[in-house]
Amino acid sequence: MKTDTRLSDILHILLHMAERDSPVTSETLSQIMRSNPVVVRRIMAGLRKAGYVRSKKGHGGGWSLATDLAHITLADIYIAIGSPSLIKLGFRNVAPGCLVEQAVNGALESSFREAEALLLRRFHEITLKQLSEDFHLRFEDARNIEKA
Amino acid sequence: MKTDTRLSDILHILLHMAERDSPVTSETLSQIMRSNPVVVRRIMAGLRKAGYVRSKKGHGGGWSLATDLAHITLADIYIAIGSPSLIKLGFRNVAPGCLVEQAVNGALESSFREAEALLLRRFHEITLKQLSEDFHLRFEDARNIEKA
DNA sequence: TTTAATGTAATTTTATATGTTACATGAAAA
């Protein structure tokens, strides 16, 4: 089963947007993403609904940030994309009356919940500002290595 | 994205097998699983390799447990099925040279690892014996309710 | 020697995510 890179994709887009001061088109973002403008619009539509980005139609239009990155956490974005289950493993739900199934699911459920809660706590602790600063550090490092 | 119910499925099969004292055919297991005998054989092949079950061909053949359930943990089974990633979310890996991608992945990676480690610790704590006992408790409860 | 089981490769089907097309809408520029 493939992993879902949507959260990672969105963070990628937002951090790239933070480096520009004029609206960025879906076309440009799709090139950065190596994806498709319509796919980008679909992703961004959710973020717009949550108030993190704005879109502008027509000439000179495109997408821009609507919120200071310091005030957006990974948890915010996670919630904006619909809080998808974080755990890849799931429960059989073939015969809910089956007592074996109930026993197995009961044991797995509490472990899954704990792990999800931990992950969400970490997500609440990380702002997009931090990620952006991390990027800038890497950028400077790369420049210094180039010079040397 | 769908969740992977393989671990749950296998636990289900093993617990059902524990209730029988003669070999169970793939056909029977596939009915319990609402799946297919060949799929069952594929799943069981991994468990046999790990030494948890035995198979017998021909008349009266089928699958049986090779190890005391008290000595098998959820972690053992998880490892036997190839230690698949436990976290549904993944990293973009479109442009590994991209510093934005690196910054994002770095932040996600440590959180994912923490959550995976927690889940695995829980898996080590739970034996199939415990699950089986839980099932028998539920079974007795159901009988008592029926009588009353 | 027939029947019943597993073992496994090859193929088909299905589900889902992703990508694409088409066209409506809106806004700026010519």
Place this chain on the structure above:
DNA sequence: TTTTCATGTAACATATAAAATTACATTAAA
């Protein structure tokens, strides 16, 4: 005001991976 460039979105197509099925070899008991 008309053209161009952008988003918005529904409908459709494609790609990919998981699951199921088919086919047939192997093995063992009746």
